[in-house]
Amino acid sequence: MTSRIEIDGKRLLQRLDDFARIGATPAGGVNRQALSAEDRASRRLLAERALARGFRVFQDPMANLFIRREGRFPEKPPFVIGSHLDSQPTGGRFDGALGTLSAFEVMESLEDAGIETDLPIEVVAWTNEEGSRFQPGTMGSMAFAAATIPDAWSDLRGRDGARFVEELKATLHALPEAEMRPLGVPISGYIELHIEQGPSLERENIPIGIVHGIQGTRWLEVTITGQAAHAGTTALEFRRDPMAAAVAALEPLYKGTMLNDPRARFTVGRFAVEPGSVNAIPGSVTFTVDLRHPEATVIDALENQIRRACDKAAAAAGCRSELRQIFDMPPAAFSEDLLAGLDRAAASLGLKTKRMLSGAFHDALFVSRVAPAAMIFVPCRDGLSHNEAEYVEPEHSVTGARMLLAATMEAIVLSA
Amino acid sequence: MTSRIEIDGKRLLQRLDDFARIGATPAGGVNRQALSAEDRASRRLLAERALARGFRVFQDPMANLFIRREGRFPEKPPFVIGSHLDSQPTGGRFDGALGTLSAFEVMESLEDAGIETDLPIEVVAWTNEEGSRFQPGTMGSMAFAAATIPDAWSDLRGRDGARFVEELKATLHALPEAEMRPLGVPISGYIELHIEQGPSLERENIPIGIVHGIQGTRWLEVTITGQAAHAGTTALEFRRDPMAAAVAALEPLYKGTMLNDPRARFTVGRFAVEPGSVNAIPGSVTFTVDLRHPEATVIDALENQIRRACDKAAAAAGCRSELRQIFDMPPAAFSEDLLAGLDRAAASLGLKTKRMLSGAFHDALFVSRVAPAAMIFVPCRDGLSHNEAEYVEPEHSVTGARMLLAATMEAIVLSA
Numbered sequence: 129m130t131s132r133i134e135i136d137g138k139r140l141l142q143r144l145d146d147f148a149r150i151g152a153t154p155a156g157g158v159n160r161q162a163l164s165a166e167d168r169a170s171r172r173l174l175a176e177r178a179l180a181r182g183f184r185v186f187q188d189p190m191a192n193l194f195i196r197r198e199g200r201f202p203e204k205p206p207f208v209i210g211s212h213l214d215s216q217p218t219g220g221r222f223d224g225a226l227g228t229l230s231a232f233e234v235m236e237s238l239e240d241a242g243i244e245t246d247l248p249i250e251v252v253a254w255t256n257e258e259g260s261r262f263q264p265g266t267m268g269s270m271a272f273a274a275a276t277i278p279d280a281w282s283d284l285r286g287r288d289g290a291r292f293v294e295e296l297k298a299t300l301h302a303l304p305e306a307e308m309r310p311l312g313v314p315i316s317g318y319i320e321l322h323i324e325q326g327p328s329l330e331r332e333n334i335p336i337g338i339v340h341g342i343q344g345t346r347w348l349e350v351t352i353t354g355q356a357a358h359a360g361t362t363a364l365e366f367r368r369d370p371m372a373a374a375v376a377a378l379e380p381l382y383k384g385t386m387l388n389d390p391r392a393r394f395t396v397g398r399f400a401v402e403p404g405s406v407n408a409i410p411g412s413v414t415f416t417v418d419l420r421h422p423e424a425t426v427i428d429a430l431e432n433q434i435r436r437a438c439d440k441a442a443a444a445a446g447c448r449s450e451l452r453q454i455f456d457m458p459p460a461a462f463s464e465d466l467l468a469g470l471d472r473a474a475a476s477l478g479l480k481t482k483r484m485l486s487g488a489f490h491d492a493l494f495v496s497r498v499a500p501a502a503m504i505f506v507p508c509r510d511g512l513s514h515n516e517a518e519y520v521e522p523e524h525s526v527t528g529a530r531m532l533l534a535a536t537m538e539a540i541v542l543s544a
Numbered sequence: 545m546t547s548r549i550e551i552d553g554k555r556l557l558q559r560l561d562d563f564a565r566i567g568a569t570p571a572g573g574v575n576r577q578a579l580s581a582e583d584r585a586s587r588r589l590l591a592e593r594a595l596a597r598g599f600r601v602f603q604d605p606m607a608n609l610f611i612r613r614e615g616r617f618p619e620k621p622p623f624v625i626g627s628h629l630d631s632q633p634t635g636g637r638f639d640g641a642l643g644t645l646s647a648f649e650v651m652e653s654l655e656d657a658g659i660e661t662d663l664p665i666e667v668v669a670w671t672n673e674e675g676s677r678f679q680p681g682t683m684g685s686m687a688f689a690a691a692t693i694p695d696a697w698s699d700l701r702g703r704d705g706a707r708f709v710e711e712l713k714a715t716l717h718a719l720p721e722a723e724m725r726p727l728g729v730p731i732s733g734y735i736e737l738h739i740e741q742g743p744s745l746e747r748e749n750i751p752i753g754i755v756h757g758i759q760g761t762r763w764l765e766v767t768i769t770g771q772a773a774h775a776g777t778t779a780l781e782f783r784r785d786p787m788a789a790a791v792a793a794l795e796p797l798y799k800g801t802m803l804n805d806p807r808a809r810f811t812v813g814r815f816a817v818e819p820g821s822v823n824a825i826p827g828s829v830t831f832t833v834d835l836r837h838p839e840a841t842v843i844d845a846l847e848n849q850i851r852r853a854c855d856k857a858a859a860a861a862g863c864r865s866e867l868r869q870i871f872d873m874p875p876a877a878f879s880e881d882l883l884a885g886l887d888r889a890a891a892s893l894g895l896k897t898k899r900m901l902s903g904a905f906h907d908a909l910f911v912s913r914v915a916p917a918a919m920i921f922v923p924c925r926d927g928l929s930h931n932e933a934e935y936v937e938p939e940h941s942v943t944g945a946r947m948l949l950a951a952t953m954e955a956i957v958l959s960a
Contacts, residue, residue, distance in 0.1 A: 326777035361903030487777035
């Protein structure tokens with residue numbers, strides 16, 4: 129069946145360029161943060177292309193965007209493919225966009241070939257996968273899987289001070305052509321194509337990664353409170369310097385964590401100092417820790433280790449440390465049936481593949497809680513991501529889309 | 545002579561309360577940053593009180609504010625007393641304000657007593673002593689001593705994005721009653737009263753500190769540049785994490801610097817991370833170091849030590865480190881003649897005193913380059929400053945003003 133269809137690589141690459149212009153940064157990346165004007169512009173562009181092809185467009189209360197191509201059995205839950213369109217503040221052109229636009233290319237290819245599928249197929253662009261403007265990340269798929277929007281989000285503000293509910297409403301209103309539908313409609317399955325965001329496929333020269341699961345991610349926020357005082361007059365014995373405490377706590381954690389366990393990831397991505405004057409000892413510092421590991425128990429152990437290190441260093445500096453979880457995503461394992469289908473699809477295309485675990489979390493993680501899900505990875509240069517220099521070889525993008533098409537046909541036969 | 549005059553303690557304390565209302569923070573401090581609306585309001589209040597007493601009001605192109613009480617010999621350079629009115633973002637009610645308002649109280653007391661002095665006396669409020677909104681600090685006295693405004697300041701922007709030249713112009717226009725005068729007019733001498741901003745006077749229960757000099761201050765800005773990458777997918781061997789490098793560089797500096805030399809001061813007051821996403825390894829971090837020591841050679845040695853530590857840690861993390869001076873104030877020694885006058889003044893009032901070095905820099909440091917200068921310290925609670933909890937006992941404020949009056953009378957006899 130797949131042999132009769134081919135995706136249009138030229139069209140896909142052109143579309144990647146078109147979307148990269150929305151929120152383009154001078155350094156060649158994109159700044160298209162969730163629910164921003166740029167995010168809305170990219171949603172509009174996708175919706176317009178969809179309507180031009182005669183597909184229906186839906187959005188749910190979380191502004192998750194769905195493009196639907198009808199199937200022979202419209203009453204059956206659709207098979208969903210896609211990713212996200214939002215980016216980091218200094219993000220790359222492919223993170224999210226490649227998966228969403230490859231999915232749309234698959235849908236257009238089916239339309240071009242006049243293929244009628246048993247199941248309806250839908251392309252999705254999930255809202256706020258990145259979590260850089262509004263925390264947490266993967267809000268759209270999280271709410272979709274829960275079929276509800278957490279109350280806590282109603283008071284949420286972005287790092288730019290914007291109110292989440294207002295930006296969400298404005299984003300929904302910006303796409304009046306879309307039909308509203310409830311959160312969490314039943315789906316038959318989900319496949320997400322994404323760049324690896326790591327170097328292993330490129331290094332091993334493997335075009336396709338078949339992702340069998342996602343490592344767990346936990347975000348911690350640590351606040352160490354001391355006492356602001358004058359930098360020039362306050363002798364060491366009178367200092368209660370939270371900056372000194374933070375450095376003392378983090379130094380052994382940087383040294384230890386990832387060296388002791390190569391599967392662990394330890395990152396401090398945000399660090400704020402109050403009051404933030406050159407000549408004032410800070411009164412408090414707040415920083416985030418991004419912890420990842422394939423095993424939930426290890427993540428718990430690492431959190432305890434971090435808490436102890438911060439408490440100890442804070443106490444030694446006459447400060448007080450508080451640690452709280454701001455995001456927690458347990459490890460996930462994908463559908464064996466879907467993974468088998470991915471293996472067959474790759475075989476039918478003669479593509480070399482590798483089974484792998486995802487280091488990044490993805491919308492597929494939440495979707496996998498309500499339907500069979502799996503992911504396809506393609507290589508990205510030097511494994512760079514969340515970076516304006518992020519780059520994917522055109523042939524890898526096209527191969528990824530061909531794999532997504534074949535995998536989708538395998539899957540819908542399976543799910544029909 | 546001094547015996548015939550007394551300052552009005554009640555009036556001084558009332559005035560401190562009146563000024564503390566301008567930019568008052570909920571926590572009982574003040575936010576009256578240089579050239580802000582609050583700063584202008586405090587300048588206006590002082591100018592109105594001065595004009596009401598028949599004193600003349602001047603300002604120079606740096607918006608340094610002068611209140612003049614004429615002397616028997618108007619052609620002689622005035623003897624100047626005062627401090628500043630601007631504050632840290634979360635500053636206290638006494639830092640600067642006590643010295644400025646005590647000086648004004650001295651002038652009013654002379655007026656009340658109908659004392660005619662040989663030399664004109666002027667109260668000064670220097671512009672932007674704190675350097676928290678616009679860097680560097682002590683801009684007003686610096687430009688006064690140089691009799692010119694550095695070209696570099698014309699492009700200066702505040703941390704709030706405001707343009708220095710525009711805020712300066714608006715501040716000048718906000719006080720049309722003030723007569724303009726050039727920068728750096730000759731002065732006979734200068735005495736500045738200030739809170740100690742350290743704990744020693746309070747601990748030793750000494751009401752007056754006679755300040756014989758100021759330790760040197762140097763501000764460094766360090767930028768460590770690595771490579772932003774995905775927090776979840778990038779293994780240790782592929783990381784070039786500037787945050788890890790900064791922590792590795794700072795840890796030994798915090799441990800060593802002040803322990804090895806009790807006279808040294810080492811403070812990191814600002815720390816910024818780019819791009820600042822929870823789940824992105826930073827691409828760069830920038831932090832400031834505030835270095836102080838009574839000996840210029842030691843400050844040079846400490847700077848070299850910091851540069852080496854940052855270069856080493858950056859290299860080990862595959863990053864690049866850049867260090868630059870953003871402010872440098874060499875140590876200063878005050879006028880022995882003025883200091884002798886301060887001793888006599890304290891003796892005449894029967895006040896216990898202590899000769900001491902200032903840990904903080906002050907406008908007196910720059911003024912001391914163009915005229916005999918000295919400072920008087922009064923105790924502040926727990927040595928707290930640059931903090932909303934900053935507090936001075938009413939009796940200490942009043943004693944300070946009495947000392948300033950006596951010292952001024954001693955000095956003008958000396959200088960006449």
